[in-house]
Amino acid sequence: MAAEGGGRIVVVGAGPAGICAAAALVYAGIRPVVIDEAPRGGGQIFRRPPDGFARPAEALYGLDAGAARQTHSAFDALLPRIDYRPNTLVWNIHARSVHVLEQAGGRDAIPYDSLLLATGAMDRVVPFPGWTLPGVYTLGGAQIALKYQGCAIGRRVVFVGSSPLLYLVAYQYARAGAEVAAVLDTAPFTVKLAALPSMLWGGATFAKGLYYLGWLKARRVPIVSGVTPLRAEGRDGVERLVWRAADGGERDTGCDGLAMGWGLKSESQLADLAEVPFAFHAGQRQWIPQADENGRTPVPGVYVCGDGAGIAGAEAAALAGERAALALLKDRGHAPDDARLTAIARKQARLRRFRRGLEIAFPFPEAMARNIPDDTLLCRCEAVTVGELRRWIGELDAGELNRAKAFSRVGMGRCQGRVCGPTAAEIVAGECDASLESVGRLRAQPPVKPIPLQNSPAA
Amino acid sequence: MHAMTRPQFHRLAETARKPLRLTIDGRSAEALEGDTLLTAILVNARRLNINQFDRTPRAGFCLMGACQDCWVRLEGGERLRACGSFAADGMRVITHGG
Ligand SMILES: Cc1cc2nc3c(=O)[nH]c(=O)nc-3n(C[C@H](O)[C@H](O)[C@H](O)COP(=O)(O)OP(=O)(O)OC[C@H]3O[C@@H](n4cnc5c(N)ncnc54)[C@H](O)[C@@H]3O)c2cc1C
Ligand code: FES
Numbered sequence: 001m002a003a004e005g006g007g008r009i010v011v012v013g014a015g016p017a018g019i020c021a022a023a024a025l026v027y028a029g030i031r032p033v034v035i036d037e038a039p040r041g042g043g044q045i046f047r048r049p050p051d052g053f054a055r056p057a058e059a060l061y062g063l064d065a066g067a068a069r070q071t072h073s074a075f076d077a078l079l080p081r082i083d084y085r086p087n088t089l090v091w092n093i094h095a096r097s098v099h100v101l102e103q104a105g106g107r108d109a110i111p112y113d114s115l116l117l118a119t120g121a122m123d124r125v126v127p128f129p130g131w132t133l134p135g136v137y138t139l140g141g142a143q144i145a146l147k148y149q150g151c152a153i154g155r156r157v158v159f160v161g162s163s164p165l166l167y168l169v170a171y172q173y174a175r176a177g178a179e180v181a182a183v184l185d186t187a188p189f190t191v192k193l194a195a196l197p198s199m200l201w202g203g204a205t206f207a208k209g210l211y212y213l214g215w216l217k218a219r220r221v222p223i224v225s226g227v228t229p230l231r232a233e234g235r236d237g238v239e240r241l242v243w244r245a246a247d248g249g250e251r252d253t254g255c256d257g258l259a260m261g262w263g264l265k266s267e268s269q270l271a272d273l274a275e276v277p278f279a280f281h282a283g284q285r286q287w288i289p290q291a292d293e294n295g296r297t298p299v300p301g302v303y304v305c306g307d308g309a310g311i312a313g314a315e316a317a318a319l320a321g322e323r324a325a326l327a328l329l330k331d332r333g334h335a336p337d338d339a340r341l342t343a344i345a346r347k348q349a350r351l352r353r354f355r356r357g358l359e360i361a362f363p364f365p366e367a368m369a370r371n372i373p374d375d376t377l378l379c380r381c382e383a384v385t386v387g388e389l390r391r392w393i394g395e396l397d398a399g400e401l402n403r404a405k406a407f408s409r410v411g412m413g414r415c416q417g418r419v420c421g422p423t424a425a426e427i428v429a430g431e432c433d434a435s436l437e438s439v440g441r442l443r444a445q446p447p448v449k450p451i452p453l454q455n456s457p458a459a
Numbered sequence: 460m461h462a463m464t465r466p467q468f469h470r471l472a473e474t475a476r477k478p479l480r481l482t483i484d485g486r487s488a489e490a491l492e493g494d495t496l497l498t499a500i501l502v503n504a505r506r507l508n509i510n511q512f513d514r515t516p517r518a519g520f521c522l523m524g525a526c527q528d529c530w531v532r533l534e535g536g537e538r539l540r541a542c543g544s545f546a547a548d549g550m551r552v553i554t555h556g557g
Contacts, residue, residue, distance in 0.1 A: 037524060037543075044523065050493040050545070053473050103543075122525045132528075134505045134518035135467055141522035144542075148522075149498045150473030176471045236516065237467060237505045257467075267525070380520065380528050383513035414527035419520070450527060450540075 005113035008033060009328065010098055012090050012270060013118035015043015016314045017306025017321035019075045021116050024325035026081045028334055033083040033110060035090055035100060041075040044120055044140065045314045048072065049148050060147050062172065063208050067314075092446035093273040096301075101451050114301045114328050117271055117289075118321055119308035121264035123165075124422050126369045127386070129376045130232030131260065139165040139261035143172065152178040154257020158241050160184040160229050161261040162362040164209055169259060170221065171212040180221045181255045184243055186262070186365045188226040198357025201350055205315070222253075228368055232258055262364055264311045265422055269444035271309075274302050280437040283359045284311055286422065287441040293345075295324030296331070303328050313358075316351045319344050369423050370430030378427075379420045381413020389424060390431055399432040401425055401440045414450050417442040467518050468501040479548040484555055490546050496539060497522065497529050499546035506554055507531050507541050532556055 009025060011018050014036040025032045034041075040048040046061065046068045057065040078084075087103035097109040123138035130136070137145070137153050139161060145151045146169075156179045159170040170183045199206050216223060226246030232238045233252075242252040271289035272278070276297040278287040288310040291297045295305040305324035306317035323344050330336045372378070374387030392408040393399075401424060404410065410424045411417030417424065421442050428439040476491040483504055490499030497519050500507055506516035507529050519529035522542045529541040534551040 049473070052476050052493045054475065055472055059472070122521060122523060132510075132515060132517060132520075134516055137519070138521050138526075141520060144522040145468060145498070146471065149468075149493075149495065150470055151468040151498055151502065152471050153468060155469055178469070178471060236465075237518070377513070380510075380517075380526065381512075383510060383515075414530075415525060418525050449524065 005096060005111045008110070008112050009114045009116065010035065010110060010112040011116045011118060012036075012098065013043065013120055013306065013308065014038070014041035014075065014084075014086075015118060015120050015306060015317065016045065016071060017120070017308070017317040017324075018043070018116070018118035019071060019078070020318045020321035021118060021305060021325040022078055022082055023074060024322045025329070026078055028329050030329075031081060031083060032116075033085065033112075035085045035088050035098065035110075037087070037089045039087050041084075041086070042068070042072060043314075043317075046071045047144065047148055049150075053150065055150070062175070063211070064314075071318075089449060089451070090270060091448055091451050093270055094446070099446070105452075112301070114303070114332065115274060116295075116303045116305065116324055116328060117274070117308055118304075118306045118317070119267040119270055120317075121266050121307035121311055122418060123261040124263050124265040124364075125260055125419060126262055126365055126423050127372060127376050127378055127420070128229045128231055128368075129373060130234070130238065132377055132380050133232055133234050134237035135234070135256055136232055136238050136258045136260065139163060139169050139259045140264075142257070142259035143169045146172055146176055152176070152257065153259065154238075154255060155179060156181045156255050157257035157259060158182050158184065158253050158255040159259050160186070160227065160241065160243070161259075162187040162365065163261050163263045164358060164362065165261055166362075167209060167212040167216065171215055174216060174219060174221060180216070182222040182224065182253045183216060184227040184229065184241075184253075185223070185225045186227055186229070186368065187361070187363050188246065191363060192225075192361050195357040195361035198353050199361060200357075202354035202357065203350075205313070205354065228365075229260070263362060264307060265418075266308050266310060267418075268304075268308055269416070269448040271297070271302075271304050272444035273446060273448070275299055276302055276304065278441060281310055282437070283356065285364055285436055294327035295320055296327050301331075312351065312355055316348060316355070319348050319351070323348075366426065369426040372423070372427070378423060379410045379413050381415055381419075382409055384408055384410050386427060389427055393428055393431045399428065399434050399439060401428055401442055404428050405442060411442045416445065416448065465505055466502050467505045468498060470502060479546060481546055481548070481550040481552060483552055494546045495542055496531060496544045496546045496550070496552070497541035499550075500531065500541065500552060500554065504554060508554055509556060
């Protein structure tokens with residue numbers, strides 16, 4: 001293998017963003033390396049079940065079945081023209097090489113000249129007492145159980161949070177035959193009305209959301225707004241969720257499965273390792289890799305796109321992937337396709353307005369996150385409580401997240417703060433009466449996910 | 460062993476796949492080809508492991524390889540992330556440890 005990148009282009013992620021980026025590169029006559037940890041292409045929204053599963057796309061993806069089929073067949077058509085590495089985790093980026101670990105154990109370091117990161121997102125969660133009980137999952141996790149495995153996370157499931165996924169996954173569960181005990185939205189209903197002017201720009205996506213809501217209502221699934229989850233209770237696993245209604249009254253709903261989530265957060269650790277600087281995004285309440293509107297970062301040859309570069313949804317991810325690939329091609333001396341760029345930019349502008357509407361309609365529960373009771377676990381990995389973090393903040397006068405982390409160990413566990421990070425930042429900001437931006441962000445460390453120890457580094 | 464008595468997951472579809480057998484804490488259990496190790500265990504039991512810090516049972520959380528709360532030990536000592544590994548016939552898993 002050449003020590004230099006040899007002109008090689010590496011795409012990390014085979015979701016809508018990575019697939020559309022790869023397609024644009026192949027169209028320009030290039031054979032990129034496409035790496036994904038998952039066994040099959042499609043990403044999160046269009047995740048494909050393992051071999052031997054039989055449900056048609058309509059059953060798996062519902063109203064998105066057409067887009068799912070198109071994405072899958074586009075990717076299948078690319079396969080002979082790309083160097084596809086499924087089941088392969090990128091665990092480090094160093095000296096312009098991506099370091100990979102294959103599921104079967106093989107290791108490699110792949111040098112690149114251009115790197116396109118399309119690493120997607122995961123659920124953003126806010127802990128409440130009992131959230132580590134068996135039976136409590138993220139909204140995305142609940143969907144994966146159903147879509148990827150044909151299973152429900154329980155017989156009787158409560159959905160709590162605020163996110164388009166809240167209604168979508170509840171609908172998918174009810175359709176598939178699970179009992180949906182309640183859909184509890186932490187946002188008051190009035191914010192949905194405030195978001196309406198921007199939401200109307202969402203076109204089909206907005207209409208789909210209304211359809212799920214109407215479908216659930218017609219089946220008399222209890223849907224409540226302005227809820228605060230107080231605690232999940234149970235002995236060997238969740239048995240009920242206790243919550244406070246908008247009128248202040250305490251209620252509880254029996255369940256053996258509970259799905260929770262407040263939107264998504266970017267999986268941006270690899271951009272950090274590639275030394276891309278980050279910028280704070282107030283609307284998303286997170287730090288995202290710095291990039292221009294084409295996904296071009298300040299690090300030469302490194303591009304970011306899709307939800308990994310800031311949450312924008314699957315349709316926007318596909319467009320951003322293509323656009324980043326076009327920028328990459330231009331930077332490598334290919335003639336720019338200006339007509340295509342203009343068309344992409346127009347669609348992106350519409351989706352940006354819609355996204356702002358979603359941020360209003362499904363707000364992050366700031367008060368809930370900053371007022372979690374002291375004895376609640378914040379870090380699931382190492383069982384650190386919210387109270388311990390608060391004590392360290394007080395003792396150290398630590399108004400900066402990485403300092404609070406060093407002492408409290410919050411964010412130092414196996415998940416590297418993927419799960420607790422957003423809430424930890426809210427708590428530091430709340431305790432110090434400081435802005436969320438001023439508390440900073442958790443830095444990514446290699447390996448970005450736990451890998452087996454080995455004496456010799458990558459071959 | 461009450462953890463075995465009530466499953467966490469329930470199959471709603473895709474039940475025509477080929478069965479496979481594994482053991483969970485020494486007891487024989489049935490799963491299907493194409494099940495992740497997480498699914499194979501949770502259609503039979505309510506936990507995957509016991510957190511080594513607070514000694515409480517855990518049953519995974521994100522199912523997408525992000526939270527790391529689903530690591531499972533095999534009797535041979537090997538450790539696997541259950542949501543990202545497939546179950547295989549004859550696997551012997553232990554859920555009463557970290
Ligand atoms: C669990 C989940 C379920 C969702 N379901 C829906 C839905 O039903 N409808 C909807 O509209 N939106 C859904 N979303 C949001 C939607 O998935 C995203 O908006 C969309 O998929 C973004 O596309 P993407 O290409 O940016 O990222 P993704 O589709 O997330 O693709 C990213 C890919 O990168 C790979 N990857 C990441 N890091 C690494 C690494 N270090 N090494 C190797 N590979 C890596 C991942 O395996 C993944 O395949 C869901 C999100 C999540 C997290
Ligand atoms: S359940 Fe989160 S990593 Fe497996």
